[in-house]
Amino acid sequence: MNELQKKRCFHHPQREAVARCPECRGFFCRECIVDHESRALCADCMARLSASRASGRGGHRFIPPLYAVAGLIWLWFVFYAFGRILLALPSSFHEGDIWAQPAEWMAP
């Protein structure tokens, strides 16, 4: 904190620094810093990050649909397995007959 108090803004030497950019490690005043996803970034780093993300998005255009298809296949498997379990259960379980008589292994 003491170190920050002594520092001046990289762009405005007459102003006190209020934050340090975690990307470029430079000190900046309130006007030069931007809050981005819980991180205080300087305007240059923010612009660089946005540009790289925008270029990266073009290349990953098909990823969300691929994930979605994978999710759908997983759901199909889950419900199919669930259906097989229901099929494997005895009808006395589904009809509630098990409440009316003691289980076979309990019978004397």
Place this chain on the structure above:
Amino acid sequence: MKKSRTIGDGDGPFVTAESAVMLARRAPLDAWACYLGGSIPFVLGILYFWSDMSRGAYARERCAPAALGLAFLFICMKTGQSMYAARLLDMLTHRRRPWTLRRLRRLVWVQSAVQPWGLLAIPLSMPALIPFVYVYGYFQNLTVLGDGDDSDLKSLRRRARQLAGKHLFSHSLTLWLLSPWMLGLAMVLSFGVVWLMMTIVMRHAGHDAVVVFVVGALFFVMFVWPLSPLGSVLILNLAALFVGIPELLRIFLGWDTVFRLSAGYAVANTTFLVTLFGVAYLCMDPLLKAAYVIRCFKGESLRNGLDLKVALAELREAREAAS
């Protein structure tokens, strides 16, 4: 000195639950249409699937196509729930984000990409309570945050993870109060435990109805009620309603239905229990979604000051109205 309370401290679970009820009550018709339009088909689909798989003669052949249909209905449900949550968030922030085709497409992609994995992660995390709260909150936050505004899955996941970890104690209690999953867990546990204990009781005390009823009630209070207090009361009310309706039909209209003729055995039928759970889910889940909308709004406000902007906008509107 007593620490002053701010929004960031996190409201208690009862305050959150009360605010969620208020928010859901104020929700406009289009929000409810989104929620019910997505969720009712899935609940009906599950009921059909359950009854078909439990007693259908050709169920084995129909299992795969029916499971695929359920998978699509699940995606529809999550889409509807996310749209409902987005509308509630709009109410809190006094804005109206339009539903464009692009936003809707992004919402469907995001929800179908993340929500199916909740069916693996949530049951796996259930035996250990704290990860369950965290994992459950993570998927609920994704329902709220993945409303099509941001299609970057990585950033959505990070935000959902961060919000799930906030105010864990209050979060756990909110979940205990409102989660249908806790009710489901209570029902599954009680089914196993009560069946085992009733079998032992019946063996020693015979089929004495009073003893069976007392033991059943005792185990309900011991195992089901503490796991989901609100859900248990709801289930009891719904059960009384479902059992009472055939009797009322007979008394007032003279209609004898198969439910009345089968007497108590219809209650023990698993389809009856699943129907109860399905209706209870439709009653509890909108409140839970509203609670997560409030949690996300407050959590995100700590980062971007949205609550302050909303308060300032409200002040500005009030001043303009007064002048």
